[in-house]
Amino acid sequence: MAEYLGWEDYLTIGVYFVLVLGVGLWSTCRSNKGSAHGYFLAGKNMHWIPVGASIFASNIGAPMFIGIAGSAAASGIAVIIYEWIAVYFLILLGWIFVPVYTSCGVFTTPGYLRKRYGGKRIRIYSSIFALIGFVLFNISIEIYSGGVFLKQLLGWNMYLCVVIILLVTAVYTIVGGLTSVIYTDTLQTVVLLAGSIVLFALSYTEVGGWRGLHDKYMNAVANETLMNKTFYSCGLPREDSFTILRNPKTGDIPWTGSLFGLSTLGLYVWCHDQLIVQRCLAAKSISHAKAGSILGACLKILPFFLYLIPGMVSRILFPDEVACADPTTCSKLCGNPAGCSNMAYPLLVLRFLPTGLRGLMLAALIAALMSSMTSILNSASSIVTLDIWRVARKRASEMELMIVGRLTVLVMVATSILWLPILEKVQGGLFWFYMQSIRSYLIPPWCMLFMLGIFWKRTTEAGGFWGLILSLVVGIVRMVLDFTYAAPLCGSGEVDERPSIIADVDFLHFAIILAVFTTICMVVISLLTEPRPERKLRRVTWWTRKDKNFPDPDTEDEEEDDEEKSEKSTQKEGSCMIASKAEEDENTVINEMEIQLPESKGSSNRLKTLCMMWMCGRTGDTRQQSTWETEDTHKQREKDLSFEEKPFWRRVLNISAVIIIIITTVLIAYFN
Secondary structure, X not given: OHHHOOHHHHHHHHHHHHHHHHHHHHHHOOOOOOOHHHHXXXXXXXXXXXXXXXXXXXXXXXXXXXXXXXXXXXXXXXXXXXXXXXXXXXXXXXXXXXXXXXXXXXXXXXXXXXHHHOOOHHHHHHHHHHHHHHHHHHHHHHHHHHHHHHHHHHOOOHHHHHHHHHHHHHHHHHHHHHHHHXXXXXXXXXXXXXXXXXXXXXXXXXXXXXXHHHHHHOOOOOHHHHHOHHHHHHHOOOOXXXXXXXXXXXXXXXXXXXXXXXXXXXXXXXXHOHHXXXXXXXXXXXXXXXXXHHHHHHXXXXXXXXXXXXXXXXXXXXXXXXXXXXXXXXXXXXXXXXXXXXXXXXXXXXXXXXXXXXXXXXXXXXXXXXXXXXXXXXXXHHXXXXXXXXXXXXXXXXXXXXXXXXXXXXXXXXXXXXXXXHHHOOOHHHHXXXXXXXXXXXXXXXXXXXXXXXXXXXXXXXXXXXXXXXXXXXXXXXXXXXXXXXXXXXXXXXXXXXXXXXXXXXXXXXXXXXXXXHHHHXXXXXXXXXXXXXXXXXXXXXXXXXXXXXXXXXXXXXXXXXXXXXXXXHHHHOOOOOOOHHHHHHHHHHHHHHHOOOHHHHHXXXXXXXXXXXXXXXXXXXXXXXXXXXXXXXXXXXXXXXXXXXXXXXHHHHHHHHHHHHHHHHHHHHOO
């Protein structure tokens, strides 16, 4: 398909790459990347516009082009509920969850769990779960979908396409931290919106507006389907194609599952997942965090126009390929016997857009892939450094944390590349479906852990941990059964011999069951175990978020706190020291490198040293090295986490939140 691209398209792509890399490197000069506070939370100085744009860009990746457009081409508009329901959760994020997270001064959501429940096993378990999820869900689907799209557009080897993009994203993610990620996300959001709006406007006009879309879509059937009655029922559009809330039994996305089961998944993704929460934690104030979440919520309305409608138009324009129903024919066309609806968006870009605009849309795809990957890499870096490395290395210096964070990005990039051969053996359409179902088997317990922790002070560490373990067993059993018993292909004539727990219980309905089971387990075990002392619940629940005192450290963490204070004291005594006395020998070479730049070695050696310090996050000025998560930084925390919003802006934000909720509700009701 590369023959569809002209030199103008390649020029557009090249300019985009240079622009993104330039913005990424420029933003590294604006951040205090020599400290954990600056690198992982952008110095907590982000404006609401970059915060909101980054929330949107972090979630909009190649799977949205492939998944939403493909699902819309196959079954209509119901898939948009995944996007529109996020509006409610983003408002909850800004108004309910961010105030709790910021009140206790955490960098990561696993860090919040440690402060709320105490101990280390929940924090470490949640960190490992998040990293596994990044590899299995986020990174894998991103690089697979993006690689397939780029291979179709450019005709290049999929490995080459993915490696180039990963290397570019890794450069500014490693060097600049969250600041670079957020600034480049803002740029990429603009590119995404520009390219997608152009394609929407042209394609929507082509089919004659909404009425033309409705009539033509309901008659968009492949010629082979019309001639072969065996697959007739499989190749026809669904009767409820233009309905969002569908029948609980016969609907492919039942309304009971989309409203209740999807709520447990959505709450975790938008309110508890480090990938999204980290953006709001980087905001300069509560007001900016709220405004950023509102902007993100407004942008989540747009996928209906940007991806869903173009996917349906693609079925109208190219029914023989997009609406393929015969497994043999589909295998020849796209290599997937389950159907070729995932080709909907790429085909529309390649065959419908004029030269030049194709390059813009390819740049939009690259923007989606890069923005998601940078967010994933930075979040993974934060979790490994602050929630795993800090447990193993309690007295780690600031420089050590910076190096570990950067090395984590490199490891995640290498893992992403090594994962490609496995993904190539998995059929793309089935993989997208299983990604959604697997989330429903694993995520609801974590959602309930956060919800109970924030709203029920009686929840204990034992209740939370063993509730997670028991629910994990139940979820894995369902997941194994789901993989063992595959659903027969439509029109194959095979009898559905799957167990009723799989055949009759949709994965979104199972998410409801698992959430209820988890809640019962956590509540019962918590009531049977000793409650957490009130002094350790300060600022970690919704009811105690405004407590003037911070929670007392856990017994097992007291030694760590003492060591951190000792380390800070050592840093004050020695202006060129970056670690405690116990690590003096380990860091002697580094410190000497920073303060000794002998002129005898010439300017080239000094330049090398400065470049190395820049890459490692060192500034040469120890006064810029911030402390973090220590009890003697309360004054700075109080300044950062102030709940005293200006009355005028508080009213404006509250009214804006109500308006966007009403608009979303009206849209869902209108298309029901």
